[in-house]
Every structure is written in C-alpha cells, then in structure tokens.
Amino acid sequence: xxxxxxxxxxxxxxxxxxxxxTRIRSVAGLLDEDSGLAVARPFRSPHHHVSLAGxxxxxxxxxxxxxxxxxxxxxxxxxxxxxxxRDVLEWLRxxxxxxxxxxxxxxxxxxxxCRFSLIGAMNPCPCGFLGDESRxxxxxxIEITRYRNRLSGPLLDRFDMQVVMxxxxxxxxxxPPEGENSEVVRCRVERARAMQxxxxxxxxVTNASASxxxxxxxxxxxxxxxxxxxAAIDALSLSGRGVDRLLRVARTxxxxxxxxxxTRIDLFNALSFRLLPSGDQVMA
Amino acid sequence: xxxxxxxxxxxxxxxxxxxxxxxSQRFACELAEAGFVIVSGLAMGIDAxxxxxxxxxxxxxxxxxxxGVDVLYPAxxxxxxxxxxAKGTLLSEYPDGTEPATWRFxxxxxxxxxxxxxxxxxxxxxxxxxxxxxxxAVNCNRAVxxxxxxxxxxxxxxxxELIRTSLATLVTEPRHxxxxxxxxxxxxxxxxxxxNGTQPILEQLEQRVLELLDDTPVSTDRLRRDLxxxxxxxxxxxxxxxxxxxxxxxxxxxxxxxxxxxxxRSLVDD
Amino acid sequence: MLATTESFALVGTEARIVQVEVDVDSGxxxxxxxxxxxxxxxxxxxxxxxxxxxxxxxxxPRERIVANLAPGALRKEGTHFDLPIALGVLAxxxxxxxxxxxxxxxxxxxxxxxxxxxxxxxxxxxxxxxESGHRGLxxxxxxAAEASLLEDIEVVPSRHWGSVLSSSAQGSNPHRCLRRGPLxxxxxxxxxx
Numbered sequence: 001x002x003x004x005x006x007x008x009x010x011x012x013x014x015x016x017x018x019x020x021x022t023r024i025r026s027v028a029g030l031l032d033e034d035s036g037l038a039v040a041r042p043f044r045s046p047h048h049h050v051s052l053a054g055x056x057x058x059x060x061x062x063x064x065x066x067x068x069x070x071x072x073x074x075x076x077x078x079x080x081x082x083x084x085x086r087d088v089l090e091w092l093r094x095x096x097x098x099x100x101x102x103x104x105x106x107x108x109x110x111x112x113x114c115r116f117s118l119i120g121a122m123n124p125c126p127c128g129f130l131g132d133e134s135r136x137x138x139x140x141x142i143e144i145t146r147y148r149n150r151l152s153g154p155l156l157d158r159f160d161m162q163v164v165m166x167x168x169x170x171x172x173x174x175x176p177p178e179g180e181n182s183e184v185v186r187c188r189v190e191r192a193r194a195m196q197x198x199x200x201x202x203x204x205v206t207n208a209s210a211s212x213x214x215x216x217x218x219x220x221x222x223x224x225x226x227x228x229x230x231a232a233i234d235a236l237s238l239s240g241r242g243v244d245r246l247l248r249v250a251r252t253x254x255x256x257x258x259x260x261x262x263t264r265i266d267l268f269n270a271l272s273f274r275l276l277p278s279g280d281q282v283m284a
Numbered sequence: 285x286x287x288x289x290x291x292x293x294x295x296x297x298x299x300x301x302x303x304x305x306x307x308s309q310r311f312a313c314e315l316a317e318a319g320f321v322i323v324s325g326l327a328m329g330i331d332a333x334x335x336x337x338x339x340x341x342x343x344x345x346x347x348x349x350x351x352g353v354d355v356l357y358p359a360x361x362x363x364x365x366x367x368x369x370a371k372g373t374l375l376s377e378y379p380d381g382t383e384p385a386t387w388r389f390x391x392x393x394x395x396x397x398x399x400x401x402x403x404x405x406x407x408x409x410x411x412x413x414x415x416x417x418x419x420x421a422v423n424c425n426r427a428v429x430x431x432x433x434x435x436x437x438x439x440x441x442x443x444x445e446l447i448r449t450s451l452a453t454l455v456t457e458p459r460h461x462x463x464x465x466x467x468x469x470x471x472x473x474x475x476x477x478x479x480n481g482t483q484p485i486l487e488q489l490e491q492r493v494l495e496l497l498d499d500t501p502v503s504t505d506r507l508r509r510d511l512x513x514x515x516x517x518x519x520x521x522x523x524x525x526x527x528x529x530x531x532x533x534x535x536x537x538x539x540x541x542x543x544x545x546x547x548x549r550s551l552v553d554d
Numbered sequence: 555m556l557a558t559t560e561s562f563a564l565v566g567t568e569a570r571i572v573q574v575e576v577d578v579d580s581g582x583x584x585x586x587x588x589x590x591x592x593x594x595x596x597x598x599x600x601x602x603x604x605x606x607x608x609x610x611x612x613x614x615p616r617e618r619i620v621a622n623l624a625p626g627a628l629r630k631e632g633t634h635f636d637l638p639i640a641l642g643v644l645a646x647x648x649x650x651x652x653x654x655x656x657x658x659x660x661x662x663x664x665x666x667x668x669x670x671x672x673x674x675x676x677x678x679x680x681x682x683x684x685e686s687g688h689r690g691l692x693x694x695x696x697x698a699a700e701a702s703l704l705e706d707i708e709v710v711p712s713r714h715w716g717s718v719l720s721s722s723a724q725g726s727n728p729h730r731c732l733r734r735g736p737l738x739x740x741x742x743x744x745x746x747x
Contacts, residue, residue, distance in 0.1 A: 019703065020567075022677055026700050027567050029674035033696040037703050062564050062631045062674065069567075103566075106629065110566035124535045131503045131536030140299055142328075144535065164537075166505040228527055235529040268523035269516070276533055 002165070003077040003119045007041035008182035010074075010117075011190045017073045020113060024065050024072055042074030044116075048083040055088055057112050058103045068095050071116035081120030082150040089155055092118065096158050120159070122151075132167060160208070160245055161273040192255035207251045212244070219251060220261040228264045232271060246270055287466040288319040291346070293396045293421075295414045296330025296406035301439055302532050303499035304330055304407035306542045307431055309337035311404055314458035316343025318471070323348065323399050325392055326368070330406050330414075332361055335368060345372040346399065350392035352382040375399075393417035401465050402427035405452060408442030415442050418451060428452040429461050437500050483550060484528045489513065490521045494530060494540070494548050501537035555579075557645030557652045559638040560659050560688070562679045563623075563630045569675060569682035571659070573624040574635065576642030581618030587639075589623030592631040601633075602640040604666040605715050612719075615647055634673035637662035637692065640715065650719070657689035658710075661697075668715035672696030680704050692718060 013021065021038040025031050046055060046067040053059050057066030068076060078084055095101050099115040124130040125144045130137040139147075172178075197203045199218050200210055207215070221229065233243060247262075250270035254262045292315055294308050312322050312334040322338035324331040326347035338345040347368050351357050353376045356365065368374055377395060378388070393413060397403055397420040405428065408414035418428045430452035433440025446452035455461055459471045486494065489511070496507055504522065508515045522538055525531035530544030540548070556577045562569035572589075585599045598621075603614045621639050623630050638660040644650040661679055663671040676697035681704065683691050690708030693701050698711035712718045 019677075019681075022700060022703065023567050023681065026677035026697075027564060027675045031677075031697075031700050033672070034699055036699045063566065065567065108565075112566050131501060133503065133506055137536070142298075148535070164504060166503055228524075232527040235527050265520060268520045268527070271523035271526065272519035274533070276535055 003045075003075065003079075003121065004043060005182055006075050006117070006119065007043045009185040009189050010041050011186065011193050013039070013041060013073055021073050024069050024112065027062070028065050028070060030070075042071050042116075043077065044071040044074070045077040045079060048078070048080055048085075050084070050088065052085075052088050052091060056091065056101055056103060058105070063103060063105060063110050065112045066101065066114075068092070068101060068114040068116060069112035072113050074116055076116045076118050078118070078120045080122060082122045082147060086150065086152075090152060093155055093158060118158070120151075121165075123147075124164075131164075134167070156275060157241065159275060160249055162275045163273065188256055191258070192252065195255045195258075207248045207255070210248075215244075215248065215251070219247060221267075222261045222263050224264040225250075225262050225267045228267050232267070236271075236274070242274075246274065249273055286319075287462070287469055290319075290465050291321045291323050291400040292461060292465060293323040293400040293403040293417070294330065294334035294406060295324060295393070295396065295403060295408075295417050297408045297412055297414065297439055297442075298327050298329040298331075299439070300329045300333070300407050301437065301499050301501075302534065302539045302541070303433070303437075303545075304439055305333045308334045308406045310542065311406070311431075311458045311461070312337035312343075312345075313341045315461060316341040316345070318458075318462055318466075319343075320462070320465075321346060323396055325350070325389070325396055326358075326361055326365060326374075327389075328358055328360060332364055334406075335364055335372075339364075339367055339371060347372065347374050348392050348395045348399065349374060349376040349378075350388040351384040352376060352378050352380045354380045355383060357384045389413060390416050394420050397421035397424055397426055400426060402429060402461060404429045404431065404455065404461060405443045405446055406431050407433065407437075407439040409438060410441040410445070412442040415446070418442075418446055422451050427464060429455040429464070431455055434499055436498070440499075484530070484547065486528075486547075486551075487521075487524075489517060490524050491551060493518065493521045494525060494544060494551070497525075497531055497538060497540040497544065497548075499539060501534040501539050503537035506537070555646040555648060557642050557650075559642045559645065559655050561635055561638040561661050562659060562675070562682055563628055564632065564675045564678060565628070567678055569678040570628060571682060571686055572628070572630060572635075573622075574638040574642050574660075575622040575624065576639060576646045577620045577622075578615050578643060578646040579618050579620075583616045583618065585619045585621070587621040587623070589621075589626045590629045591623060591635075592629065594633050595623070595630050595635050598633070598636045598639050598664075601636050601664045601666065602643065605636070605664040605668040606640055606643065608666070608668045609716055609719070612644065612649060615643065619643060619646075632673060632675070633663035633671075634661040634675070636664040637670065637715075637718070640664060641718070644719075658692055659683050659688050659690075660692045662692070662694045662712065664715055670694045670712050670715055670718070676701050677703060680707060680709075683707050 018037050021042060044067050055066045055068055057064055057069055095114045096118060100111050101114050102109050102111045125137055125139040126147045127138050129135045196206050200214055250262050250267045253269045254266040259266060294312055296304060296308060308330045316322050316338040322334055322343060322345045324334045326349060335345050335347060345368060353374045356362055393416050397417050403418055403421040403426060405414045405418050421428050428451055430443035430446040432444055432447055432454055447454050462471050492511055493507060496510055504518055508518045522531060526533060530541055530547055531538045532541050559574045561572050561574050563572045587596055606612050606614045641650060641660055645652040659679060661673055663673050665671055672694045676693055677700040680691055680701045684704050684707050691701050692710045695711040695713040698709055701709045
C-alpha cells in the first residue's frame with residue numbers, strides 16, 4: 001500500500017524518460033492498442049517465486065526485459081523480501097549499482113536499462129509479532145538471526161533507509177486517512193530535486209548519485225550537526241560507508257525541509273532511518 | 285581469601301536482551317579485573333559475552349563444554365573458542381570427538397557449578413538451564429547470586445525466581461559478589477568501570493522518552509502513544525539518545541543501555 | 555526477380571535495421587529462409603502464403619523462393635518479419651512497386667486470413683527508423699499509437715494486409731498505389747479499412 005504510493009511522489013518523468021519506459025514495455029509486448037506514452041512511473045511487484053530469468057530478462061525467443069527493466073525509472077517492490085530465492089536477491093546487487101543488466105546470449109551480449117528504486121518489505125521475525133504489542137513473538141533468537149540473515153550483508157548495504165512499520169490500530173483502520181496526499185509530497189520532492197539540480201549544476205545528478213567529491217564539496221553542515229555527527233560515529237561505530245549513506249540521507253532530508261545547510265534535526269532524522277545491524281551483530 | 289584463586293561462573297540464557305549482555309559483560313569484566321577466574325559454558329548469549337568480556341579485560345576464563353574439546357559447538361562461537369583455547373582453558377569431561385547432545389548440557393552445568401565458588405545468574409527464562417546450574421550449585425554448597433530484572437522481562441524470570449525462593453543472593457553490582465566471595469579483601473574502586481562524569485544535556489522530550497525505555501525493546505509506536513507526541517518528534521529524540529549512547533535500536537524497538545539507565549537514575553535523583 | 559524490403563531485429567531494447575531480400579526464381583517450387591532466423595521467423599512461410607492466397611487477385615508464386623535476412627550474422631526472432639517477407643514476395647513478382655517501399659520500414663505479423671497483428675518492439679523500431687533517416691514505418695494498426703510517439707517519422711497503420719496493398723482511398727497515405735495494375739473489387743470479408 002505504502003510502496004504503491006511511492007511512484008506517485010516521485011517527480012514527473014521527462015519525455016526522454018517516458019520514451020525509455022514505453023520502449024521497454026513495447027519490447028516486452030506489454031503495450032495495448034491505445035496506450036500511448038507512459039506517463040506514470042512504473043511499479044513492479046514480482047511474486048517471490050520469480051525466476052532469475054523473470055527478474056533479469058532473457059528467456060527464449062526475443063530477449064524479453066525482466067522485472068528490473070520494467071521497473072526502469074520507477075519502483076521495484078519485493079514484498080516479503082526474505083522469501084525470494086537467495087541467488088535472485090544477490091544478483092540484484094549488480095544492477096542496483098550499474099543501472100543496467102547485461103545478458104549473454106548466443107548472438108552476443110545484450111543489455112537493458114534498469115535504473116529503479118528497490119523497496120523490500122519483511123517481518124521483523126518469522127512469526128511476525130516481534131515488537132508487536134498485541135501478541136508476543138514466539139521465535140527464538142536463532143530463528144530470528146537466521147531469518148534476518150537471509151538478506152546478506154552486502155545486499156543490506158545497498159539499502160539507504162529502513163522504516164519500521166507497526167500494525168495499524170483499529171482507529172487508524174476505520175478513521176479517515178491522516179497525513180498528506182501524494183500530490184503535496186510530490187511538490188516537496190520536486191522542490192528538493194530542484195535544489196539538488198542547482199547544487200550539482202546538473203538536472204540528473206541527485207544526492208544519491210552524486211560522486212563522493214561532489215557531495216563533500218557541497219554538503220554544508222551546521223556546526224551543531226557536525227558535533228552530533230562525530231558523536232554518532234563514535235556511539236554507533238559507523239563505517240565509512242555508513243557515514244556516507246547517513247550524509248546523503250541527511251542532505252536529502254534537509255532539501256525536503258528547504259534547509260540550505262544540514263541542521264542537527266535533519267541529521268537525527270536521517271539517523272532514525274538507519275538500518276539495523278544484521279542479525280549476527282544484534283545477538284553478539 | 286585470595287581472589288586470584290577464586291572461580292566464579294556467569295551463566296544465563298542463549299537469547300539475552302541487550303541489558304543482559306551489558307550486565308554479564310560488566311560483571312565479567314570487573315570481576316576478571318579483580319582477579320577472579322570467569323567460568324561459563326561457551327553457549328551463545330550470556331555465556332559468550334561473559335567469556336568475551338573476561339578476555340577483553342585480560343582476565344582468565346574457563347569454558348566448560350558439553351562435547352569433546354575438539355568439537356566445534358556452537359559453530360558460531362568459533363572465534364571466541366579459539367581465543368579461549370589460546371588465552372584461557374577449554375574443559376570437558378568427554379573424550380575427544382564426543383558430539384554435543386541435549387542431555388550433556390545439564391551435566392556440563394554440574395561441572396560449571398563444581399568448579400566455582402559462586403554462580404551468578406544474569407538472565408534466563410522460566411525453564412532456563414541457568415536454573416539447573418544454580419540448583420546444582422546450591423546442592424554443592426556454592427554461593428548463588430542473581431541479578432534481578434523487571435517482572436515484565438521474560439528473561440528475568442530465572443534470577444527473580446531464584447531470589448524469590450531464597451536460593452540466590454540478590455546482587456546489582458560486581459562488588460557485591462566480590463565482597464561475598466573474597467571477604468576481607470578490599471574492593472578497589474579501580475575495578476569498577478569509571479564512567480565519565482559528564483552528564484549529557486537532554487531536552488525535555490528526550491528525558492521523557494528515556495523514562496519510558498526499558499530493558500526489553502519498546503516500539504516507537506508505543507512511545508508515541510504514551511507520550512502523545514508526533515512520531516517524527518519521538519524518532520528524533522530516540523536518534524539523539526542513540527547518539528549519546530543511552531538507547532539502542534533493536535529489531536523490535538528501542539532498549540535502554542547501561543549508560544542510559546545511569547543517566548535516568550541521576551535524573552530521578554535531581 | 556529480386557526485391558528488398560526493410561525491417562528490424564531486436565537486440566535488447568534496440569532495433570537494428572534488417573534488409574529482407576526475397577528472390578523468386580524458376581526452379582522447384584519451395585520456400586527457404588536464411589540469415590539466422592529463429593523458429594518464429596521460419597514459420598512466416600505458412601502465414602504469408604495463406605495471407606497472400608487470401609487476397610483477391612494474388613497467388614503465392616509456385617516458384618523457388620529464397621528470403622535472406624541481412625546482416626546474416628545477427629540472430630532474428632519474432633513474427634514481425636511476416637509483412638516485409640510478404641511484400642518482398644509480391645515485389646519480386648512485380649505485383650508491388652519496389653521503389654514505393656524505399657525508405658520505409660515494414661513490420662507486422664500476418665494472420666492466415668490476412669489480418670495484420672500487433673508485434674512487440676514497434677517503438678524501438680520507430681526510434682531506429684528516425685535515427686537511420688528512414689521516412690516512416692508501415693506497422694500494424696494496433697501498434698500505431700506507440701509508433702506515432704515520435705513526431706518526425708510517418709506512420710502507416712494497417713489493420714489488414716489488403717489495406718497495405720490497396721490503401722489508396724486515403725490520399726494521405728504516402729505509399730498508395732503500391733500495387734500495380736487495376737485493383738480488384740474488395741472482398742466482402744475484408745473490412746474496407
């Protein structure tokens with residue numbers, strides 16, 4: 001539900017992007033007679049039984065683009081991500097990094113673009129009640145560790161943010177929807193993107209895709225935030241990669257708030273999206 | 285009595301809370317620095333953290349196994365096992381190659397109890413093996429200590445039960461164990477982990493969040509509801525507490541750390 | 555007689571231009587297709603044969619027919635070669651003016667009753683068409699929407715094989731009078747589109 005809303009808060013696609021998305025759909029034979037240019041960003045949620053070929057693309061006959069390519073410029077949502085085959089998940093690491101899949105065929109190597117946002121959802125533990133107030137969790141530590149370890153460290157490392165979702169209460173289920181609608185959020189996102197475009201003097205570079213040096217030279221941290229950052233590095237023993245990710249998220253939070261420099265509040269906000277250490281480290 | 289010849293066991297659940305890990309580490313570390321030999325069963329959880337802390341404090345440690353000394357069990361503790369083999373002692377009553385079996389672990393607990401002058405139970409469920417070790421220890425006339433916990437913490441059931449039935453002495457500080465087992469020797473404050481005296485400055489909401497945190501994870505949603513604050517504000521406060529080392533993020537929510545508990549105590553005192 | 559039409563082959567999301575050469579010559583009647591065709595391309599014979607025979611005034615030549623898809627090293631897959639092959643056969647027989655096909659890319663799958671069915675990759679073909687400076691695309695009507703996304707190429711949509719050949723009714727069609735000779739009266743089964 002929440003993941004489905006995500007494409008709606010992304011900035012609108014440019015004509016070039018729309019054309020790329022439509023082209024992939026055309027090659028996959030997914031276009032209807034009257035479907036013109038794809039305007040909405042794609043949202044793909046393949047089932048966890050998806051084969052590697054289904055995700056990557058290929059197959060017999062015309063090489064079909066896989067789910068990752070169909071999600072190009074949009075969202076690939078893996079519900080119950082721990083149920084996907086491990087080799088399938090591990091394979092995702094490459095395309096996530098490169099934004100392109102290459103498939104070796106008898107006639108040579110072909111490639112499909114696949115620049116997508118990956119969203120995974122999983123329970124905190126096998127029974128699903130860890131941290132729930134209404135029911136107690138019946139899993140033991142080893143089960144939880146094993147469950148969480150189905151996502152390898154290197155794969156987890158590719159995720160920038162983690163959000164804990166709790167069960168909705170009766171009031172929330174029955175009451176009127178709270179919060180902003182996608183339209184309002186999208187306006188804010190577009191404003192933040194505009195800030196990034198000015199910052200990196202390029203319409204396509206974002207906080208996520210900026211190079212390390214681009215980021216460093218234009219980061220701008222308030223003094224208070226700088227102090228908190230150094231405290232956080234000590235207290236949470238953040239790795240270099242962890243700090244890099246934290247700063248990118250913090251910069252984005254600040255952009256969304258419209259702050260020129262990252263405040264300590266922005267930094268704390270970014271910290272709350274930090275990933276939990278993997279199962280092993282929790283149990284230590 | 286010479287503390288350097290005193291053996292003390294630290295036992296507990298294989299599935300501790302973060303508080304349990306911290307407590308076992310603190311006891312193991314300070315008692316090892318005081319010269320005690322730390323004995324445990326090389327299981328995961330409390331056992332492993334006690335061994336680890338003893339090694340870190342350059343103290344001596346003995347691991348009593350429920351399998352042959354050449355059998356790697358549990359496999360996950362391989363690194364720790366190797367380190368104990370190098371700097372401490374691995375002990376087993378079984379011949380080499382004996383595979384671990386469920387019935388051997390209570391037997392192993394007998395060895396743990398017998399080796400030591402006292403047994404400290406840190407955390408354990410209502411049917412924990414730590415209870416068996418404690419009862420064995422009582423039967424062998426050994427001192428038994430238990431670190432109490434909240435009655436809402438299922439992992440505090442074993443120590444609380446031992447205290448309730450008067451089988452164990454309630455201890456909250458490593459010093460209590462030391463004074464009981466090495467009477468007449470002065471506990472030097474240097475053994476205690478000197479905590480830096482600077483009190484972190486907390487804002488009002490952060491203090492309120494800290495008061496609601498517990499040894500068991502509390503979900504952000506629960507905090508939000510109890511405090512009547514926006515989830516964003518609560519998440520901010522939690523991040524801040526985390527950066528100060530007062531709270532810890534867990535899969536099920538946030539837990540208080542030892543440092544957090546100390547700060548909270550001082551807040552109450554004020 | 556030899557005739558050449560143009561189509562494309564998909565490589566990933568990219569369409570590469572493919573020359574479809576058809577030679578109809580005296581010899582033992584038969585059809586062969588070369589140039590690394592996949593099964594789906596080979597089966598074009600049955601579909602094009604039926605589609606041509608279903609058209610009033612046209613017969614599948616009882617001669618030796620060879621279709622060559624160039625470049626020969628590129629693997630070709632898909633059913634969209636039906637239309638260029640059928641056009642090539644008729645052009646080789648002189649039933650269609652070959653020069654009127656120059657600068658056009660053709661694609662489409664033929665049904666046995668000569669309906670033109672939709673094929674994947676039309677947008678990719680349209681992009682290749684523009685990049686290579688072709689004039690336009692003769693494509694199934696069902697794919698016309700995607701083909702028309704690019705403004706600088708012309709698109710001739712066809713719902714029926716007959717309309718590809720005889721679409722002279724609409725004056726805007728740039729390839730009208732493809733067929734030489736008088737047009738036969740439309741068959742009742744063929745929709746006037």
